[in-house]
Amino acid sequence: MLLSETLERVIRVLLVSDPQKFSLRELANEAEVNLSRAAIEVNRLHATGYVEKRPYLKVLRKDDLLRMFAHSWSINAIPKITFESLERPAYLIKLISQLAKENKLKYAFTMLSGAELIAPYAVPTTTHLYIKKQQKESWTELLEKNDIYISERPEHGNLILLLWHEHIFYGKQVVHDAHVVSNPQLFADLFSSGGLYRDSALKLEKVMKFV
CATH class of the missing domain: 3.30.460.40 (Beta Polymerase; domain 2)
Structure with missing residues (x-):
């Protein structure tokens, strides 16, 4: 599996919940992961243009994120x-x-x-x-x-x-x-x-x- 379990959970929440917006803490709660780990994964997704972080977290390129999830999943x-x-x-x-x-x-x-x-x-x-x-x-x-x-x-x-x-x-x-x-x-x-x-x-x- 190319995805870490934390990233897997974060992406799943974002894809399932889109177009809902989240605070970082809300996302971490939904993904059932540590807040600091969620922040690391969100920063990675933001750096690659998949999500926007402010004022709230939201998906920017859902189709691309879905394909990335699928290509990384086994x-x-x-x-x-x-x-x-x-x-x-x-x-x-x-x-x-x-x-x-x-x-x-x-x-x-x-x-x-x-x-x-x-x-x-x-x-x-x-x-x-x-x-x-x-x-x-x-x-x-x-x-x-x-x-x-x-x-x-x-x-x-x-x-x-x-x-x-x-x-x-x-x-x-x-x-x-x-x-x-x-x-x-x-x-x-x-x-x-x-x-x-x-x-x-x-x-x-x-x-x-x-x-």
Whole structure:
């Protein structure tokens, strides 16, 4: 990952919240980072022309900042647990949403599973979602009760649980009772994967301009 965790959080808040303006302290609180670290990252973004600092913080070049975020992000670098299921993604999306609601678990779909709910481009064959690291045992137990098991060959799995810190859920959306990461995060996940996923990201980008 080319981004520090602090910069990742700061950029996510700025992209999700634009055109909202922030004081430095408000931004640090939203990003859940130390005030001095937030100041360092904001100064870097200001020096490269992405943000204005006074009288309040605001994004100046949102499209460029989004692309920078996507180019610096790598979903493939995120730890994951891979499961195998005979069910199709459409069914898994409904099942996971139901299990999470019943058991008070945090999650958010991404990649083509998320795009399918926001800006459909290609039918997903694999279901991707972020979960809280601390809840991976709960998810594993619930999925096994539904005959979905950890794959012995991860490359053949079709249900991917991504383990990242909780700020990944910042700005998450609820679509048809399913939770999806914010549009900027969804774009970065898709764009960083190249190929068909990048094409889906570009479709999403067009939708984002009208939101």
